[in-house]
Amino acid sequence: MVEHLAASNDVTITLPRVGERIPTVVVDDAHVIYRVHKGAGGGTTPVAALRRLVKRTSAPNIQEVHAVKGVTFTAYRGEAIGLIGSNGSGKSTILRAIAGLLPVNRGAVYTQGQPSLLGVNAALLNDLSGERNVTLGCLAMGMHPDDVARMTPEIIEFSGINERGDFASLPMRTYSSGMAARLRFSIAAAKKHDVLLIDEALATGDKGFRKRSEQRVRELRESAGTVFLVSHQLSSVRDTCERTIWLESGLIRMDGPTDEVIRAYEAFSNKK
């Protein structure tokens, strides 16, 4: 946005407003409803299935879960936002909606560029070596092959998987879950993302790695990205995010500075 400012000398210049914040994610009254298959139940006879096909009604063994019930917020460039809340409060769902992986049923989610979701499930090819997975992951993020070749050693170094022997050349199925998660995080963090969504990915590393990754999240923020962090570890939210959104049953309960929100959240969960 550009504001016309009358400067003290008589020249009118056009300047971006000081401290003007550029939104990267705009969530406008988002509702997410997803369907859960309950498995075989009543009405699974072929005749019933055919009738459903003809009448275009959904199967009776599918239950709808209203996971996000009208969430509105705006995230700005350079922000790191923590998402906290009890299990099933819709934190991961809203992340997947921002990433464009789950459709919103009502409302809208607008994003700048393509947000990348970094979750613990981000499996690469387990039969291949860690090094090869780094190459593949970087190419999948759209990096140029020359950049990939240049950055591969850095990424492996950052992940620290080679601290106990040459694990980078071993297949990923031989890795411990912590090592695999570290490698995945290192790959995703190698690229500058406009919006990076982290779902519990920092919880798996050891202390040294956690320190490095928090440092990396800070760098990513400085390079004009926005970071979302879903975590049950309040300490990692406190260390990386200055703003926190507290979700409860699909609604925003509180949105504000991390310290305040976490204090309220702790009071809430201790009372329960």
Added chain:
Amino acid sequence: MADTALVDPATGLTQAQLAARHGLRVAGERPSLAEYSRRLWAYRHFIAAYANAKLVASYSNAKLGQIWQVLTPLTNAAVYYLIFGVVLAQKEIPNFIAYLTTGLFIFNFTQSAVLAGTQSISSNLGLIRALHFPRASLPVAATLTQFQQLLASMVVLVGIVLVTGEPITPEWLLMVPALLLQAVFNAGIVLVVARMGSKSSDLKQLMPFIMRTWMYGSGVLYSVSLFNRLPEWASTLIQYNPMLVYIELARHALLEQAPLLNESLTRLWLVAAGWAVVAGIGGFVYFWRGEQEYGRG
């Protein structure tokens, strides 16, 4: 609807206006077909690396490793030769081994590509949910992996054809365009089954039977002259069977006396090219139309 017109106190804009003002896009929006094609091209390095990686990974647990690339088609050919050549003692076709293996390897290219393609979305959900790339990369890479496999079996095939006494002729060069047309056709079919397989997991169970039926209708294991015993309309229909067409092109290129169902070579090439264009473009458009749905659920 809840309060959509909620106004940001700092700017006095609604959320939608704020988004529009800064050029934000709706999350997960499908790009136009041209834009999608452009992105897919930009991901060609990923497609190549992924196809290669899959090829390496498929034999990484075997002791003999990459030798299986050659051993698998050889064993396959040996089994079918034992049954159809020795036990059933096929006499009708001159040089039956070469006839059989040509058909088998050409058909196997499509068969394994389709089987791999059916799962190319559903077995990569982790990757799809983690990173954004044009999803068509995965089925295309699956086709490419099988194309690399095909090149290994072509080495075996050339060996078999030469050992069984076929001469090397300039017509062998026709294998190159024939295989390329088949690869385009396969990519199209793989894109179709990939989208279908991403929705219904039952397709994976069904596909082997569909492919086997297709194989019996493509004159792989027996002489194509058997099809002439069918009613007129059925044998005409089979002449347009894309798999039969690609197999006949290969047999025509490599073998001297193989019986062919199609008499007109020009028509054979036209049908082969037609199928490649129809399947290639149709499959790509069909897959693109489902782009937002992959990985959801």
